Amino acid sequence: MQTRARLYDTYPDAVAVVTELERSDLHPNREISLIARDNAHGRDATSEATRAPDSSATGIGAGTGAVAGGLIGLLTGLGLMAIPGIGPLVAAGWLATTLAGAATGAVAGGMVGALVNAGMSHEEAETYEEGVRRGSTFVAVQAEEADLPKIETIMNSRPSRDWQTLRDEYRRSGWEPKH
Numbered sequence: 001m002q003t004r005a006r007l008y009d010t011y012p013d014a015v016a017v018v019t020e021l022e023r024s025d026l027h028p029n030r031e032i033s034l035i036a037r038d039n040a041h042g043r044d045a046t047s048e049a050t051r052a053p054d055s056s057a058t059g060i061g062a063g064t065g066a067v068a069g070g071l072i073g074l075l076t077g078l079g080l081m082a083i084p085g086i087g088p089l090v091a092a093g094w095l096a097t098t099l100a101g102a103a104t105g106a107v108a109g110g111m112v113g114a115l116v117n118a119g120m121s122h123e124e125a126e127t128y129e130e131g132v133r134r135g136s137t138f139v140a141v142q143a144e145e146a147d148l149p150k151i152e153t154i155m156n157s158r159p160s161r162d163w164q165t166l167r168d169e170y171r172r173s174g175w176e177p178k179h
Contacts, residue, residue: 001029001142003118003119003141004141004148004155006139007137007138007160007161008158009136011040014138015034017155018032021151024150031093034138035090036136036137036138037090095118111128111132112125115129118142124163127166130177
């Protein structure tokens with residue numbers, strides 16, 4: 001499996017992409033993740049209904065949320081967690097499960113470590129983590145190579161940020177990666 005990722009300036013754009021990915025006729029083994037700060041740009045927490053924690057879920061936090069409007073799949077499993085250096089997050093999918101392990105010390109490097117383990121460069125992973133810290137929403141998909149063109153088309157259907165350009169912008173603003 002290969003990983004494709006995008007960083008969206010607004011939470012609604014990321015949710016639209018995840019919804020379309022879930023509705024697509026991609027190979028069923030694909031894995032979708034969404035990570036955002038609790039106060040991500042465009043996120044309206046009041047429109048997400050809270051329900052009691054589900055200990056049978058991915059174990060990603062003290063509560064889970066269901067997105068208003070009855071969306072299915074990944075978005076109904078949004079959980080709350082806190083990652084050092086980023087803060088409170090809403091997260092779902094394979095990356096959320098990995099981050100839950102990071103929060104308990106089971107995975108080194110938090111979001112950066114998880115993304116590097118998924119095949120991303122360290123520089124790209126650092127940039128995505130910083131983007132989430134600054135309020136953008138991250139979407140990643142692990143899939144078979146045959147599905148990648150369709151995944152990229154869906155992911156590109158909403159405005160996203162090129163990680164290299166974004167990294168340069170962050171560095172010009174004084175950000176220094178932790179390495």
